[in-house]
Each structure stands twice: as C-alpha cells, then as structure tokens.
C-alpha cells in the first residue's frame with residue numbers, strides 16, 4: 110500500500126456541460142482535470158504533505174533550481190475505460206520504476222514505487238468523470254513529474270523538491286485512421302551521448318530536441334529520427350518521443366539496444382508480443398547505411414515507432430540531407446497494424462491480458 114493522498118475536493122469543478130464538450134473533442138494536452146496530486150520532499154522530512162487538491166498554479170521563487178538548471182523529470186501513461194465502465198492502467202509499475210531511475214540520474218530524491226502509483230491512482234479516482242467513455246481510442250493521459258523547488262542559485266542537488274501529477278483527456282492519436290509518417294534523419298543534432306541523460310525522462314532532453322523538431326518540420330516531416338553520431342552517419346537511436354522497430358523479410362523484429370535511448374514501456378511490450386506474431390525479437394544496433402540498403406533491397410519490410418501516446422506509428426519513409434526513400438510501398442505495414450491493434454485490444458480490455466499488464470483503478 111502506498112501513502113494516502115487525502116482528497117481536498119474542489120468546490121468549483123469544470124461544469125458538466127463544459128467537461129462533456131471537452132471530452133467530445135479532447136485533442137492532446139490542452140485540457141486538464143479538476144485536481145492535481147502533490148507531495149513535497151526535504152532531506153529532513155523525506156516525502157510528506159501527500160495530497161490531492163484542486164488544480165492550481167504553483168508558486169515558485171524566481172531562483173527555484175528547476176528554472177535555472179532544469180532539475181526535473183517526468184512520466185507519461187494513460188488510463189483506459191473498458192466497456193463495463195471500469196478504469197485501468199497499463200504497466201504503471203514500469204513507469205514508477207523508470208521514474209526512480211530518472212530521479213537517480215538527475216540527482217532527485219527517489220519516490221517509492223507505491224507512492225508513485227498511489228498519487229496516480231488517487232488522482233484518477235478523484236477525476237473519474239474525466240476518463241473518456243469506452244468505444245473509441247480516447248484515454249486520460251496522466252503526467253507525473255518531479256522538480257527542484259528550492260530557492261537557491263548554486264549548482265548542487267536541490268533540498269526541496271515537489272512531486273506532482275496532473276491529467277488531461279486525450280483523443281485518438283490518428284483521428285482519421287492509422288496513417289504513416291516520414292522521419293527526418295538529423296545530421297546536425299544527436300539526442301544523447303554515452304554517459305549522458307538519454308535514458309532519463311528529463312525535461313532537458315526534450316528542450317534539446319526542439320531545434321531538431323523545427324528542422325524536421327522545415328523538411329516536411331513530423332518527427333525526427335536520431336542517430337548516435339552527427340554528420341549523417343552512425344546507428345539509429347530513436348524518434349523524439351518513440352522507440353524504433355524494424356521488421357525484416359527473415360521474420361525478425363529488430364530494435365536498437367538500450368544504453369542511450371529511453372527504455373520505453375511500449376518497446377518492451379512489443380518485444381514481449383513479437384513471438385505471437387511469428388517474429389523473433391532482436392535487440393541490436395542498426396546503422397543508417399543498413400536501413401537504406403534494407404529499404405532498397407526489400408530486406409527491411411516495415412518500420413514503426415512505439416510509444417505511449419500513439420502506441421505504434423507506422424514509419425513509411427525517411428528523409429535526410431541527401432536522401433529521401435520509402436519503406437516498402439510507403440503505406441503502413443501489416444505486422445505494424447496488427448501489433449498496434451493487439452496492444453490497443455489489451456489496453457481497452459478487448460483481448461486477454463496474458464501477461465498481467467493491466468492494473469484496475471476503478
């Protein structure tokens with residue numbers, strides 16, 4: 110059992126009609142539920158003041174360490190409503206453990222797994238009416254985060270830290286059906302280096318990714334494919350918010366090894382399911398040259414990216430400084446779509462949860 114997060118219920122929730130209008134077209138990340146979870150950490154008292162309160166702005170001293178040195182980490186997971194009205198999380202323990210690993214890397218205090226889960230679950234229970242109805246691909250996106258609040262300008266681990274959870278209803282990632290995207294292979298920017306923060310889910314990684322994202326947009330791509338070297342050479346790493354997977358004509362499902370990439374929960378899920386789809390899971394490096402050659406000779410038949418937000422996004426092509434090529438015929442691959450549907454079926458309770466991945470909240 111995790112710590113209690115006592116509920117201090119809001120007296121001015123979003124009116125029901127307004128909430129219904131938001132839930133009918135939630136988009137992503139623009140609307141927030143009525144409450145938030147918080148807990149405070151200091152060296153003397155450890156984690157304390159756990160509570161669920163009305164959603165409100167934080168009050169931060171201008172010298173708060175997070176504003177200067179980006180001592181911050183976060184997580185992202187979803188709550189799914191099943192046909193019988195119950196509400197479930199998908200492998201939230203993995204997010205709790207990754208939150209601990211991220212905290213270790215950014216010198217933030219560790220939040221025990223059960224407290225992470227308690228904050229997430231109590232917030233969902235308080236804001237149950239914000240969990241979209243079953244039937245579509247809507248969910249309640251939950252965003253736990255931790256940041257250094259101490260008022261002190263000096264580079265050392267902060268001695269006052271806040272844990273918080275907010276939630277935001279999310280619409281289907283592909284409102285008009287699953288479509289594929291092209292990735293921009295950045296030759297100018299990398300995402301992570303050995304010994305850096307690539308495996309941590311820390312805000313700084315995402316700030317550093319924005320320039321590459323602008324570059325991608327300028328070249329007509331939605332997302333970036335990072336390599337482990339600049340200059341347009343090296344091994345494939347991951348996309349901006351998703352891990353990369355390739356399907357080969359010999360029946361392998363290949364994904365780059367852990368080390369400098371985020372240890373995605375969806376990536377791990379896909380590896381565990383590969384066998385059921387007649388694919389052999391393989392974690393190994395793939396160079397850009399190998400990708401180009403494999404796309405040209407047909408030995409790489411499908412490529413997709415895996416992450417919580419989109420589950421599985423078909424990657425139908427790659428563009429770079431001096432190349433622009435398609436994978437297969439440039440349409441979403443069969444295995445890609447089948448894997449995507451299967452993960453969604455487990456998450457929404459339509460397929461048997463053989464691995465015990467689902468955790469009931471309501």
Ligand SMILES: Cc1ncc(COP(=O)(O)O)c(C=O)c1O
Pocket residue numbers: 185347348349350351352371372373374375376415416417418
């Ligand atoms: C950089 C990066 N890679 C991969 C992922 C996919 O991770 P997950 O499947 O846990 O959402 C994410 C999203 O969290 C991410 O931000």
